[in-house]
Amino acid sequence: MSQAAAHAAPHAVEPAESPLTPESWGKLGMWIFLAGDAVGFGTLLAAYGGMRATSADWPNPGQQLGITLTALMTFLLICSSVTMVKALEWLGKGDRGKCKMFLFFTALGGAIFVSCQAYEWTHLIHRGLHIDGNPWGAALFGTTFFIITGFHGMHVTGGVIYLLSVIGVVSRRPDPAASYNVVEIVGLYWHFVDLVWIMVFTFMYLL
Amino acid sequence: MAGEHKHPNYMAIFWLLAVLTAVELSVVFLPFGKMINGTLLCALAVGKAAVVAMYFMHLKFETRTLGLIAITPLAIATLLVFVILPDAFFVDHKTATVKPAAEAPAKH
Numbered sequence: 001m002s003q004a005a006a007h008a009a010p011h012a013v014e015p016a017e018s019p020l021t022p023e024s025w026g027k028l029g030m031w032i033f034l035a036g037d038a039v040g041f042g043t044l045l046a047a048y049g050g051m052r053a054t055s056a057d058w059p060n061p062g063q064q065l066g067i068t069l070t071a072l073m074t075f076l077l078i079c080s081s082v083t084m085v086k087a088l089e090w091l092g093k094g095d096r097g098k099c100k101m102f103l104f105f106t107a108l109g110g111a112i113f114v115s116c117q118a119y120e121w122t123h124l125i126h127r128g129l130h131i132d133g134n135p136w137g138a139a140l141f142g143t144t145f146f147i148i149t150g151f152h153g154m155h156v157t158g159g160v161i162y163l164l165s166v167i168g169v170v171s172r173r174p175d176p177a178a179s180y181n182v183v184e185i186v187g188l189y190w191h192f193v194d195l196v197w198i199m200v201f202t203f204m205y206l207l
Numbered sequence: 208m209a210g211e212h213k214h215p216n217y218m219a220i221f222w223l224l225a226v227l228t229a230v231e232l233s234v235v236f237l238p239f240g241k242m243i244n245g246t247l248l249c250a251l252a253v254g255k256a257a258v259v260a261m262y263f264m265h266l267k268f269e270t271r272t273l274g275l276i277a278i279t280p281l282a283i284a285t286l287l288v289f290v291i292l293p294d295a296f297f298v299d300h301k302t303a304t305v306k307p308a309a310e311a312p313a314k315h
Contacts (some may be wrong), residue, residue: 028273035276042284050291062235071232075225079311081263082221191263195256200253206235207245 007127024181027188034192037155041196044151045203059136065124065145067205072117072203080109081194084187091183094176099183100167106190107163110156115136117153121146145204155193166178220262226254 052058064082087102118120124145126136170179234247261267266274 031273031276035280038280041286042280046291047286049288050294059218067232067235071228074228076227078221078224081259082217085214085217085263089217092214094218102290148268188264191259194263195259198255198259202231202248207232 006133011158021200023081026181026185027178030185030188037192038196041148041151043147044144045199047200048148048203051140051144052137055138055140059135059138059141060135061205061207062139064129064134064136064141065120065205067117069120070191070201070205073113074197076109076113076116077194080113081191083109084190088180089143090181091170092175096170096179099176100170103163103167103170103183103186108165110160110190110193114153114156114160117149117156121149122177122199125169148200150171152193152196155196158192159186162189171199215262215267217262221259224255224258227251227258232254 053135083102083105087099087106090098090102129142129145131142131146151153166179166182168180170176173179229250234244234251237244237247239247260277264277266277272296
């Protein structure tokens with residue numbers, strides 16, 4: 001292969017920069033993944049709305065599920081979104097130490113959120129809410145509750161693992177600029193998890 | 208640094224989201240009826256989600272095409288609701304004619 005051809009080869013496969021996200025192809029990939037994931041959550045919530053609208057004996061979520069703990073969980077996720085953007089901001093300023101500290105706080109917020117969810121599930125199961133029935137009305141109330149909050153909880157759990165692995169990436173790369181895209185991409189995922197919870201909280205607990 | 212966005216005032220956005228969450232919680236107890244309360248809660252949820260997407264996810268500073276990619280799921284979910292609605296009315300009609308089990312005569 002000639003030297004000119006060797007230089008041209010990578011550009012023949014793909015352009016060096018993504019036209020939509022010049023920072024990295026990974027960022028575009030994350031946005032496309034999140035769009036697909038949002039369709040999944042949107043479908044679940046639309047199905048939930050359809051089932052609830054057709055049910056004659058759907059229990060009152062506010063009374064049966066309680067909103068005090070979930071309101072605190074919502075606040076916790078908002079706080080973790082702030083620590084996430086702070087992590088990116090500090091990395092932009094070249095401070096890897098503060099970036100890692102805020103990434104850790106974000107992961108900690110997610111871990112506390114999942115712990116609260118485990119406590120909530122245990123409490124509700126003890127009160128009789130099961131995936132196939134409950135003492136208060138339509139059986140699908142429990143089915144939809146566990147599937148949607150469980151699907152979201154799995155996302156948070158995955159996000160905590162993802163954040164911890166990104167702390168490792170930031171630690172291994174001495175140049176802060178080399179980790180910027182990685183932290184920005186994990187941030188997109190984390191804020192998406194927060195965004196979805198805002199919708200889940202409203203549709204499943206408040207309405 | 209390459210690819211770095213300008214950072215908005217994140218603490219102001221945090222307080223905005225916290226206040227909107229408090230407003231949501233108070234709307235639940237308003238005596239306006241399900242329809243008005245539900246509309247208010249949906250509007251607040253969409254508003255909060257938009258703030259997260261625009262400022263925390265930096266969508267405000269991205270290209271318009273990326274915004275279109277992000278908004279597509281919302282359009283699909285909205286479309287899905289309208290697809291489900293006719294079925295919902297049909298099932299509602301059917302269940303309305305079924306007598307509740309509690310009205311069945313007791314066995315002796």
